Amino acid sequence: MSSFIPYGRQEVSEDDIEEVVRVLRSDFLTQGPAVPAFERDMAEYCGVEHAVAVNSATSALHIACLALGVGAGDLVWTSPISFVASANCARYCGADVDFVDIDPKTYNLSVDALAEKLSAAERNGRLPQVVIPVHLCGQPCDMAAIRMLSDRYGFKVIEDASHAVGGRYRDESIGNCRYSDITVFSFHPVKIITTGEGGMALTANPELAERMQMLRSHGITRESEQMIGESHGAWYYQQKVLGFNYRMTDMQAALGKSQLRRLDGFVAARHHRARRYDAMLADLPVVTPWLHPDGYSAFHLYVIRIDPTRTNASRRSVFDGLRAAGIGVNVHYIPIHTQPYYRQLGFVDGDCPSAERYYAEALSLPMFPGLKDEEQDTVVRVLQECLT
Structure with missing residues (x-):
């Protein structure tokens, strides 16, 4: 028995190590086939069309906000009981942040408090553009009720499911985006599965997926159908927006793909x-x-x-x-x-x-x-x- 018992610890098997070594011996350490393979497996597991792997859940939250058009002067609401990234992602976009108090039983964002705050915000003429409910400890928020409020008040929803990969809501996988526009997972070492550092944004919307894919890689596209004007050849790329280097490596993806099996x-x-x-x-x-x-x-x-x-x-x-x-x-x-x-x-x-x-x-x-x-x-x- 270890003399120190941590609050969390990753579990890496020999199979996990072999998958990473296989990538190390391959031609691609990054931007190779392992990342899209991990994305496909995670999307299939969650029952959603699109998954965008990135280097952290914080990065995923950031590009999720950007993909939904969050910018200066906008307003984003989230839970006060979360890691600071759940709020910082909106600040990165120049948006204002406010907080919705928690439910005293689940510790998740309170739907009653959200409904009351939305009613007051409507009267005051400033509703949020995005609400980010956080599935604290891995327990899902009341997403059906949040979606009903979203339909009524017109805000978008990003599920911060950093704690919740492998969880379920109403007997369906968290991450299927039935009640949200985008769902975000974390693969930090103490989370449910790990890629060392890493995260993923999932969505059922192909346009949101395309935007997030571009944002994670400097705002660049190599797809001719996404370009302005004609391609100059197979080498050609265009930077269409100001993006970031938020890519996941193939080594990380290989570890994640292997961990997903367990x-x-x-x-x-x-x-x-x-x-x-x-x-x-x-x-x-x-x-x-x-x-x-x-x-x-x-x-x-x-x-x-x-x-x-x-x-x-x-x-x-x-x-x-x-x-x-x-x-x-x-x-x-x-x-x-x-x-x-x-x-x-x-x-x-x-x-x-x-x-x-x-x-x-x-x-x-x-x-x-x-x-x-x-x-x-x-x-x-x-x-x-x-x-x-």
């Missing part, structure tokens, strides 16, 4: 760990994750809340005690609107009270497929000691 098994193992936590924590002064019946979480994270009505132990003391025992607990996330950068934009404490209450109590316990029973037992034993 995705369902990874998620099933996470559910096993979650059920075991649920049972072992039942009598402790903590709130365990509540799962909406419409969703099948990918369980990227297992977040508990320290219940201040049942223990005098603070979240800080519990965190420090677990860390001192070699258990790599973490906190996901600090509310984005409380970060110094966003405070400079005018956000203050009290803007999202449910998110702020959540943050004061939240703690992420170790969660990954390779977590052993004895390691999980240690986590719970030390947690119990810290709470008493």
